[in-house]
Amino acid sequence: xxxxxxxxxxxxxxxxxxxxxxxxxxxxxxxxxxxxxxxxxxxxxxxxxxxxxxxxxxxxxxxxxxxxxxxxxxxxxxxxxxxxxxxxxxxxxxxxxxxxxxxxxxxxxxxxxxxxxxxxxxxxxxxxxxxxxxxxxxxxxxxxxxxxxxxxxxxxxxxxxxxxxxxxxxxxxxxxxxxxxxxxxxxxxxxxxxxxxxxxxxxxxxxxxxxxxxxxxxxxxxxxxxxxxxxxxxxxxxxxxxxxxxxxxxxxxxxxxxxxxxxxxxxxxxxxxxxxxxxxxxxxxxxxxxxxxxxxxxxxxxxxxxxxxxxxxxxxxxxxxxxxxxxxxxxxxxxxxxxxxxxxxxxxxxxxxxxxxxxxxxxxxxxxxxxxxxxxxxxxxxxxxxxxxxxxxxxxxxxxxxxxxxxxxxxxxxxxxxxxxxxxxxxxxxxxxxxxxxxxxxxxxxxxxxxxxxxxxxxxxxxxxxxxxxxxxxxxxxxxxxxxxxxxxxxxxxxxxxxxxxxxxxxxxxxxxxxxxxxxxxxxxxxxxxxxxxxxxxxxxxxxxxx
Numbered sequence: 001x002x003x004x005x006x007x008x009x010x011x012x013x014x015x016x017x018x019x020x021x022x023x024x025x026x027x028x029x030x031x032x033x034x035x036x037x038x039x040x041x042x043x044x045x046x047x048x049x050x051x052x053x054x055x056x057x058x059x060x061x062x063x064x065x066x067x068x069x070x071x072x073x074x075x076x077x078x079x080x081x082x083x084x085x086x087x088x089x090x091x092x093x094x095x096x097x098x099x100x101x102x103x104x105x106x107x108x109x110x111x112x113x114x115x116x117x118x119x120x121x122x123x124x125x126x127x128x129x130x131x132x133x134x135x136x137x138x139x140x141x142x143x144x145x146x147x148x149x150x151x152x153x154x155x156x157x158x159x160x161x162x163x164x165x166x167x168x169x170x171x172x173x174x175x176x177x178x179x180x181x182x183x184x185x186x187x188x189x190x191x192x193x194x195x196x197x198x199x200x201x202x203x204x205x206x207x208x209x210x211x212x213x214x215x216x217x218x219x220x221x222x223x224x225x226x227x228x229x230x231x232x233x234x235x236x237x238x239x240x241x242x243x244x245x246x247x248x249x250x251x252x253x254x255x256x257x258x259x260x261x262x263x264x265x266x267x268x269x270x271x272x273x274x275x276x277x278x279x280x281x282x283x284x285x286x287x288x289x290x291x292x293x294x295x296x297x298x299x300x301x302x303x304x305x306x307x308x309x310x311x312x313x314x315x316x317x318x319x320x321x322x323x324x325x326x327x328x329x330x331x332x333x334x335x336x337x338x339x340x341x342x343x344x345x346x347x348x349x350x351x352x353x354x355x356x357x358x359x360x361x362x363x364x365x366x367x368x369x370x371x372x373x374x375x376x377x378x379x380x381x382x383x384x385x386x387x388x389x390x391x392x393x394x395x396x397x398x399x400x401x402x403x404x405x406x407x408x409x410x411x412x413x414x415x416x417x418x419x420x421x422x423x424x425x426x427x428x429x430x431x432x433x434x435x436x437x438x439x440x441x442x443x444x445x446x447x448x449x450x451x452x453x454x455x456x457x458x459x460x461x462x463x464x465x466x467x468x469x470x471x472x473x474x475x476x477x478x479x480x481x482x483x484x485x486x487x488x489x490x491x492x493x494x495x496x497x498x499x500x501x502x503x504x505x506x507x508x509x510x511x512x513x514x515x516x517x518x519x520x521x522x523x524x525x526x527x528x529x530x531x532x533x534x535x536x537x538x539x540x541x542x543x544x545x546x547x
Contacts, residue, residue: 001192001476005168005179005414008194013039013157015404016177016197018164018224021049022139023372023393024203025146027361030401032155039195041180042160043204043219046147050205050216050373051390054139055259055325056122057130058394059387060095063119066129068093075388078124078289079381080505081520082237084540087378090359094395099131102394107145108133121264122386123287130387136259136325142390162193163478164223167200167231167368168414175200175231175367176414181478190478196414199404201361201369202228203397206351210486210493212444213347215244215257224374226485228355229492233365235525236376237353238489239496240506242384243449244349245269245293248329248342249308255347256329258311260386263287265322266315270341271300277309291383291506294346298449301345310341346449350389352380352506353496356524361400369404371397378522378539382505430473432483435466439486447494452511456498463491492532496523499534 014036017024028038042048061071071092076083103109110118110132120130133141150156161183170176177196184191207222208214229235246263248256263269263286268276281296282288288296297309313319319338320327330337354376361369370376372393379392442462446455467487474480500523502516503509521536 001179005194008179008192010194010196011039011159012196013037014197015039015199015201015401016195017041017201017203018178019043019049019203019205019372019374020046020147020158021051021203021205021372021393022142022146022390023375023397024201025150026394026397027201027203027371027401027404028156029146029150029153030398031404032150032153032401034402034405036155036405038156039197040150040156040158041162041164041195042158043163043223045160046151046158047143048217048219049143050220051139051393052143053215053217053257054142054390055136055257056261056387056390057120057132057138058099058142058390059122059125059129059385060099060131060391061092061129062096062099062117062131063127063129066127068095070126071095071129074125075379075385076381078383078385080383080515081381082240082378082505082522082539083381084378086540087359091379091392091395094399095391098391098394098398101398102142102145105145105149108141110135120261121287122260123263123284123293124289124385130261132261135323136261139390159195163190163481164204164227165192165481167227168194169231169367170413171415173366174409175365178227181481183478198409199367199369199407201371201400201404202355202374203371204374206373207486207489208348208351210439210443210490211241211348211448212440213247213255213345215247215255215347215349221482221486222351222489223482223485224370225351225354225492226488228363228365228368228370229488229527231365231368232526233363233368233370234356235353235492236356236522237382237496238351238493238525239500239523240352240380240382241348241493242290242350242352242506243294243346245290245297245346246311246344247347249345250333250343253333256326257347257349258326258342258344260290262311262313262316262323262326265317267311267313268315269293269297269344270310270312272304272306272310289383290349290386291508294449295508297344297346308343308345311344312341313338350384352376352382352384356522359396359399360403361396367409369400371400382507384506430470430475432475432479435470435483436486439466439483439490443490443493447490447497450508450510451497452509453498456494460491460494460498463487463494467491492525495532495534496525499523
């Protein structure tokens with residue numbers, strides 16, 4: 001930035017939340033209801049979030065034959081030994097009450113003619129416990145309800161079209177705010193602004209846009225992870241990047257996610273010859289865990305020399321009524337679901353790892369908190385179970401917001417860095433679009449569904465080179481910030497994937513295809529003066545047995 005931070009306008013509050021998805025809004029509402037003044041930064045509009053596009057549902061033990069220990073047991077099993085039992089117990093135990101809170105807030109869930117919840121089944125769950133709204137519009141309804149409640153709250157202020165750039169600290173190394181870029185009007189111009197608060201909460205979601213194929217919206221560029229890394233926070237388990245097995249894959253079509261609930265209703269994956277192949281990979285066939293299904297599709301595509309497989313809805317009762325959104329999108333491309341097979345392939349869907357955070361959201365950096373997808377609490381372990389993400393964002397956000405005001409501290413001014421007097425623009429100009437596409441292709445090809453040492457080492461070398469000149473030549477614009485963030489987080493993911501020399505959950509190494517029982521550890525990565533440092537941390541054992 002070519003001028004002093006001291007010249008910028010400043011906004012102040014008790015709590016600053018970066019992100020307006022389920023985790024950010026739940027945090028803001030909980031803190032505001034305790035009497036705190038909260039500012040919420042939105043990178044785009046309030047509804048431009050991963051939450052809005054979530055087509056699955058919310059997992060909660062509310063069925064007549066279900067209980068929270070069964071839910072916890074399924075979550076632990078799908079975590080492949082990396083989940084932390086106390087965290088799993090706390091979040092699954094809070095799920096039924098959180099559903100009651102949503103109902104009180106105006107949330108509408110699908111119901112049976114009897115009036116009971118219409119509970120769906122997804123991979124990893126042993127019985128139906130997935131609540132939905134409008135079939136596959138759960139995220140849209142959840143975003144609507146939380147945003148409406150937050151916008152009506154007198155203690156919450158929203159700042160849309162605001163890109164967070166860098167966390168700022170005071171003389172005691174405590175995070176006290178951040179610098180951001182706010183867009184002004186429709187002409188794309190922007191102005192730098194400062195936000196100060198007693199506590200800063202990162203609720204920025206994931207970073208699927210780092211990869212070529214993703215279900216995430218355009219704004220999901222891992223900004224929170226990059227800012228946290230630069231501020232000295234520990235990032236945890238970044239090697240676990242979950243792929244959703246089924247997105248609509250047609251040339252020119254947006255990568256439309258086809259929810260797992262479609263397979264829960266009887267849809268079957270078939271190869272180009274019509275063969276249903278999933279039973280050869282897992283006893284649960286099409287309802288196997290997502291990592292298994294994604295790798296099975298990937299393998300089948302390689303064997304057949306094809307670009308996709310197909311999802312057959314012939315056995316689904318009234319698929320057009322059950323999944324109207326999917327039927328509408330498919331019909332635009334001449335596909336009648338139930339009669340015509342739908343071409344699908346996997347895509348990056350969810351970052352299981354993130355900023356290492358406790359249940360109260362605190363990180364190793366004083367004043368900095370993380371919630372939702374950008375946080376790593378140990379809830380998901382090595383592989384997120386379907387529909388546990390909206391649950392975690394909701395429950396974790398409410399816990400963080402409820403406790404964050406207990407941290408009594410007056411806002412102290414940040415220490416403005418000493419900027420050089422010479423602010424000449426660099427002679428070379430970067431093509432950010434070209435760099436973005438190069439990054440996406442590299443990560444998809446060498447840090448994707450299957451990885452090996454040679455591919456990871458080559459990717460790391462390229463990323464290091466890109467980061468070196470991007471730090472000097474990248475423009476101080478929202479687009480420049482996004483590309484810098486994506487490259488830095490790509491470095492961290494690649495380093496973490498190289499570090500874990502085994503296969504576990506969403507992380508698969510073709511050169512280390514087995515799970516090593518001695519690797520039941522978190523990978524914890526942080527930035528040092530000499531680059532990225534990574535080390536293992538043992539998973540605490542559970543004192544309880546689960547059903």
